Amino acid sequence: MTIEVPDDHPRSESLHTRHRIEDGVDAGLTHKQGLIAEGRGEAFDYLLGERTIPSADRAERAAAAHLLRADHPVLSINGNAAALVPDEIVALADATGAAIEVNLFNRTDERIAAIADHLQDHGATDVKGRTADARIPGLTSERAKVAADGIHAADVVLVPLEDGDRAEALGAMGKTEIVVDLNPLSRSPQVAAVPVVDNLVRAIPNIAAHAHDLADRSDDERERAIDAFDREAALDAAEAAIRSGELD
């Protein structure tokens, strides 16, 4: 079903996002639980004012610096991310030299393949995750299955819309984790080195923009972007924005 949404509709952006993720279900990319997660995100984004708050922008700049500094950065992609921002994911991988790996909570070979194909249709040259030849220790869910030369070997992992168990397990492996999640007090941003409390559709392109900017700067400036980010203050600021944001 295609619904025409006028561009001047007050909620045009969130309606476009909603339709992209519904199309993702039809295309076999997005799980039904991904639609429910999208709805939860919509509510928090609505409370945030559907904007990138200043602390989220600082988190996105720190995320870009971490990805640029890393030896083996990986973007861990699920069905929602692939449905919502495939071009932007490919652009972020290009801007930072990060690998792309599909990793799913509700893993099936068909869905892994559909998501990898979709990202390749959008320009990704190498998408990992089809073969899962390594495991994240201490995780029983399907998300434990990773590529030995991908997430398993990564020093920095960016994970949009993460589950808390894997966030903790990746941290326990000593990896620097960047989590994009609209609920500042859910478990994954609470345990991430860099919690990005922002909508994926704004966060991914903004991290890429910061990466382009930081790539031309000195190592010192990249270090300063990392040091300038205070995760506790950012989580507090996001919560305050949600508490005081416009509710209509």
Place this chain on the structure above:
Amino acid sequence: MTIEVPDDHPRSESLHTRHRIEDGVDAGLTHKQGLIAEGRGEAFDYLLGERTIPSADRAERAAAAHLLRADHPVLSINGNAAALVPDEIVALADATGAAIEVNLFNRTDERIAAIADHLQDHGATDVKGRTADARIPGLTSERAKVAADGIHAADVVLVPLEDGDRAEALGAMGKTEIVVDLNPLSRSPQVAAVPVVDNLVRAIPNIAAHAHDLADRSDDERERAIDAFDREAALDAAEAAIRSGELD
């Protein structure tokens, strides 16, 4: 897919609800947009503390009194409501003498039939909505299609998870509208005579419980339940609860 959720899991109730609504999609009851709406509701419910706040309980008592006092009360049911609380809807209809009518934003004959059949499997004796022989004036969406002897003739309509356009159109027809919606500042509770800011899975059985209690009382007591409910104060209280509620 069936997922076992331990009853002592901290989010066991919301996880059970989530699985019921996913099953509703598989059974042809719930639209994909219904899953996104469920997610939005989950986020607001989480901020509310997943409880019936006192002002919502007063709204539910007033709703019960309105339904009991009405000449032609109707429960307007969509795919989410049918998937989540079919037994409770039938019990509420029995307790108040209300008719049940299926009314959908994303209307197809198949989905109307699937929902009506599902409610009849749960004990409903007469479900309206299969034939839509009347229209709500001023509405262009499929929700305009209603039964002449159902919503069109109703004096009191209870609508879970409403869209704002229809809420206004029903009000313009002079009907008393009871809306169940977890976002106190979305348009439908803003225009409803009785906005119930509560989760449907708690609201419907609690309205039925109040109806059983009020049925044994005097007309005066039923009038007092209606008069004691202050819609503006209830909307303010719900917003305050969301602003100050536990965010983890």
